[in-house]
Amino acid sequence: MKLIEKKLDNVVILKADAERIFNENSKLFKSLLLEEAEKYNRIALDLSNISVMDSTGLGAIISFYKAVKHEEDFVIFGLQDKVKTLFDLTRLSRIFTILDDEKDVNNYFSIKNEEDF
Numbered sequence: 001m002k003l004i005e006k007k008l009d010n011v012v013i014l015k016a017d018a019e020r021i022f023n024e025n026s027k028l029f030k031s032l033l034l035e036e037a038e039k040y041n042r043i044a045l046d047l048s049n050i051s052v053m054d055s056t057g058l059g060a061i062i063s064f065y066k067a068v069k070h071e072e073d074f075v076i077f078g079l080q081d082k083v084k085t086l087f088d089l090t091r092l093s094r095i096f097t098i099l100d101d102e103k104d105v106n107n108y109f110s111i112k113n114e115e116d117f
Contacts, residue, residue, distance in 0.1 A: 001025050003032045010109045012036075013102065015046035021057030030060035037067035044105040048078030053086055065096065075099050075108060 004015040014036055021029055036043065045061070047053075061076070068074045077099040079087065087093040099105055 001028050001032070003036065005036075008102075008106060008109075011042040011044050011105060012040045013044045013046050013105065015048070016050055019049060019051050021050055021053045021060070023054065023056045026054070026056035026060050029057065030063055033060060033064035034067055037064055037069075041069055042073040042109055043068060043075075044099075044102075044109075045074070045076045046078045046102070047076060047083060048080070050083055051080050053083050058086065058090060058092065061096075062092075072097075075105060077101060077105055 001016070001018040001021075004017050006013040006015065014033070016029065018025060018029075033045075045064075050057075065071060065074055075097040076087075078101060079098060084093075084098075087096070087098065097108070099108060
């Protein structure tokens with residue numbers, strides 16, 4: 001597993017390069033995420049490749065969320081149906097800002113830029 005990094009004008013997108021996040025690769029996922037949390041202020045996590053995730057994957061994302069400097073500058077997008085259901089069942093969709101796609105991410109952070117001025 002690796003994270004693919006893409007920089008936009010006002011945010012960095014981290015895309016998980018895996019189809020599943022389970023116990024066996026969630027520790028690596030968590031360590032990769034935590035490394036990135038220290039580098040950037042605004043982060044969008046692209047989970048569009050992930051078709052299945054278990055609680056250890058959620059735990060990795062929660063740890064990452066806590067490590068991000070400003071939690072309001074972290075969003076998740078691209079959730080497939082099963083992963084979205086997991087976020088809804090665990091009520092994490094109430095905690096995280098979850099967007100549909102990269103266009104929504106760009107719009108979200110463009111609005112945040114205007115609010116910051």
